[in-house]
Amino acid sequence: MxxxxxxxxxxxxxxxxxxxxxxxxxxxxxxxxLPGPDVTSDVSVIYRGWYEVLxxxxxxxxxxxxxxxxxxxxxxxxxxxxxxLDYTAAFVVLAxxxxxxxxxxxxxxxxxxxxxxxxxRVWTVGAALLGPTLYTRYDVMVAAxxxxxxxxxxxxxxxxxxxxxxxxxxxVWPALLLAGAVRRRSWVAAAVTAAGLGSLFVxxxxxxLSFLTAQRDRGTEVESLGGLVFQVARNFGWDGQVxxxxxxxxxxxxxxxxxxxxxxxxxxxAFGWLLWWRLRARLFGPAAPADAAFTAVLLFxxxxxxxxxxxxxxxxxxxxxxLCFQGSGMGRPAGLVLAAALVTVLEFPVLFGSVVAGDLLxxxxxxxxxxxxxxxxxxxxxxxxxxxxxxxxxxxSPVGSSGTRATAR
Numbered sequence: 371m372x373x374x375x376x377x378x379x380x381x382x383x384x385x386x387x388x389x390x391x392x393x394x395x396x397x398x399x400x401x402x403x404l405p406g407p408d409v410t411s412d413v414s415v416i417y418r419g420w421y422e423v424l425x426x427x428x429x430x431x432x433x434x435x436x437x438x439x440x441x442x443x444x445x446x447x448x449x450x451x452x453x454x455l456d457y458t459a460a461f462v463v464l465a466x467x468x469x470x471x472x473x474x475x476x477x478x479x480x481x482x483x484x485x486x487x488x489x490x491r492v493w494t495v496g497a498a499l500l501g502p503t504l505y506t507r508y509d510v511m512v513a514a515x516x517x518x519x520x521x522x523x524x525x526x527x528x529x530x531x532x533x534x535x536x537x538x539x540x541x542v543w544p545a546l547l548l549a550g551a552v553r554r555r556s557w558v559a560a561a562v563t564a565a566g567l568g569s570l571f572v573x574x575x576x577x578x579l580s581f582l583t584a585q586r587d588r589g590t591e592v593e594s595l596g597g598l599v600f601q602v603a604r605n606f607g608w609d610g611q612v613x614x615x616x617x618x619x620x621x622x623x624x625x626x627x628x629x630x631x632x633x634x635x636x637x638x639x640a641f642g643w644l645l646w647w648r649l650r651a652r653l654f655g656p657a658a659p660a661d662a663a664f665t666a667v668l669l670f671x672x673x674x675x676x677x678x679x680x681x682x683x684x685x686x687x688x689x690x691x692x693l694c695f696q697g698s699g700m701g702r703p704a705g706l707v708l709a710a711a712l713v714t715v716l717e718f719p720v721l722f723g724s725v726v727a728g729d730l731l732x733x734x735x736x737x738x739x740x741x742x743x744x745x746x747x748x749x750x751x752x753x754x755x756x757x758x759x760x761x762x763x764x765x766x767s768p769v770g771s772s773g774t775r776a777t778a779r
Contacts, residue, residue, distance in 0.1 A: 379487045380477050383494055387473055390498035391466065397502040398462055406719030409506045414458045416617075417508075420446045421457060429577035435617030437588070440571035440578040441539030445508035465505040468514040469497065472687060475517045479694035489694035492704055496686035499711040500679065503718070507680040512541045513687035519547050520660050520691045523556065530659075531559030538564055539571075543667055543684060549644055550662025552654050589620040589630055591676040592725060593717065595740050596629040597621060601733045612726055618676060619726055633675045640669035643751070651758040657695035658758055664688040664700055665754045668707075668747040677740070679718045682711050685746075699753035706746035713739040 396402050398410060416435060423430045424443050430436040449460030476490040497504050504510055515537040523530030530551065537544025538560070548560055571578040590596045592612060600608060600621040610623020620626075644666055651658075667688055671681050689704035717725050717735040724732030 380490070383473070383477065383487060383490045386491075387470075387494045390494060391469065394498060394502055394505060395462070395466070398505050404501060404715075404719055406722045409502050409719050410458065413461050413506050417446050417461065418457045421449070424575070427575060429575055429580055431577040431580055437581050437617065439539050439542055439581055440568060440575070441536065442508070442541065443571070443575070445511050445540060448511075461508075462505050465508070465510050468511040469504065471514045472497075472510070472517050472690075475514075475521055476690055476694060479521055479691070486693070486696065489690040489692070492693055492708065493686060493690040496690070496708045496711050497683065499708065499715060500682055500686070501715040501719070503679045503715070504683060507683070509541065509680040509683040512537055512544065513683055515540065516544045516547060516663075516684070517687055517691055519544065520663060520688075521694075523547075523551065523659050524656065527551065527553035527556040528559040531556035531561075532563045535560035535563030536567065539567055543670060546666040546670060547659075547663045549648070549666040550654070550659035552659070588616045588618075588675060589622060589626050590633065591618045591620050591678070593619075593679075593736060593739075594633070594675055594677045595672060595744070596633045596675060598733070598736055598740065599629050600626070601728050601736060604728055612728075618678065630675050633673060636673040637670065640673050644669065647751075647755060647759070650755075652760050653758050655697050655757070657692065657698035657700075658754075660688065660692045660695060661698055661700055661750075661754050661757065664692050664703070665747075665750040668703070668743070668750050672740075672743050672747045677743070679714050682707070682714050685743075686711060697757075699757050700750060703746040703750040703753065706742050706749065710739050710742040710746065713742065 393402075397404060400410075420430050420433070420436065423433075424447055429440070429443065448464050449455070449457050452460035452463060455463065472493055473490060476493055477487070479489060497510075515533055519530045519533035519537060522533060531548070534544050534547040534556070537547070545560070545564075548557055551557060568578070590600065592601070600610060600623075604610065608623065608625075610621055610626065612619060613622050614620075615622060647662075664685070667684055671677060671685065674681075685707045689700060689707050692698040692700035693704055713735055717732070717739055721732060721735060725736060726732070
């Protein structure tokens with residue numbers, strides 16, 4: 371890339387980010403309103419309620435919708451740093467700043483020699499495709515921590531581990547960033563950070579670990595891969611219901627526990643595959659940690675009993691990091707995730723009524739969105755295996771496409 375292209379690249383990305391985020395803010399502020407349920411109610415009602423409880427010195431013990439690790443309290447309490455704004459406005463401002471932090475990290479990664487600006491472009495477009503959900507859930511804040519962790523891991527494994535451990539206290543999934551960590555220092559730093567901060571939460575506020583029980587008792591959510599079983603079955607006489615349960619719209623009725631157990635078994639199998647990959651992997655190039663993290667989170671998302679729209683925020687962020695490394699093989703999975711993001715905003719909030727009703731349009735959207743995620747997961751697993759595992763189906767040389775020699779484990 372020449373000097374002119376380098377200058378124009380970030381300027382174009384920043385301009386696109388500004389335009390798309392202005393549109394998102396107009397949607398959040400309800401200047402324009404998308405069809406479907408009000409996506410801002412999670413902040414104005416649920417988060418605000420938790421905020422008051424947490425300020426009282428305890429976690430929301432009597433609220434089954436509180437299903438997050440103790441670090442989530444920091445995100446919920448964060449609007450207190452902007453006391454001159456009401457809770458919802460302050461939360462949205464902080465979400466926008468987290469979004470901007472992700473972009474800046476990606477631009478920094480993209481400006482280094484040999485690293486294109488594809489990652490920043492993927493985040494700018496992909497996150498915007500999710501609509502106002504981006505700014506009305508705290509997942510964008512967690513994504514910023516995860517992106518920082520993966521970039522820190524290039525030269526500072528301890529910093530990566532500490533950020534991954536902190537992120538896991540916010541929403542568990544950043545622990546999967548360690549899937550491709552080569553240095554033990556990353557794992558040790560993550561464990562020390564999570565244990566240290568977790569202990570402080572346990573000592574400071576009652577109910578810090580109550581989220582474990584709430585997560586255990588969850589059922590199969592209507593948007594999940596397992597939920598498609600009942601989306602189809604209820605058109606053939608399945609005697610069950612769709613209810614608001616544990617803070618999400620879930621299926622309740624015969625065989626739901628069977629499908630939920632099957633989803634957990636698939637998650638266990640996914641972790642088994644990750645372990646098998648890690649035991650076989652020998653070639654760790656610069657892109658390997660990000661590729662492994664993206665693949666691990668895809669596996670977790672696809673096999674989960676719940677696939678909420680905000681989960682796609684995680685995937686878009688990790689896909690963007692992967693594409694900041696020229697040797698990454700995650701181009702096709704990233705494209706599939708972007709397509710899934712577009713379908714996601716259609717199924718929630720725009721046509722969520724059809725999803726809940728289980729009509730042809732709603733079920734069709736879920737088949738497409740979940741199918742895209744499954745395809746992304748399968749292609750990511752294949753690309754990760756081929757780039758890191760030597761042998762007939764693995765790379766024939768430790769030299770990646772970028773010309774950078776991979777690191778043997």
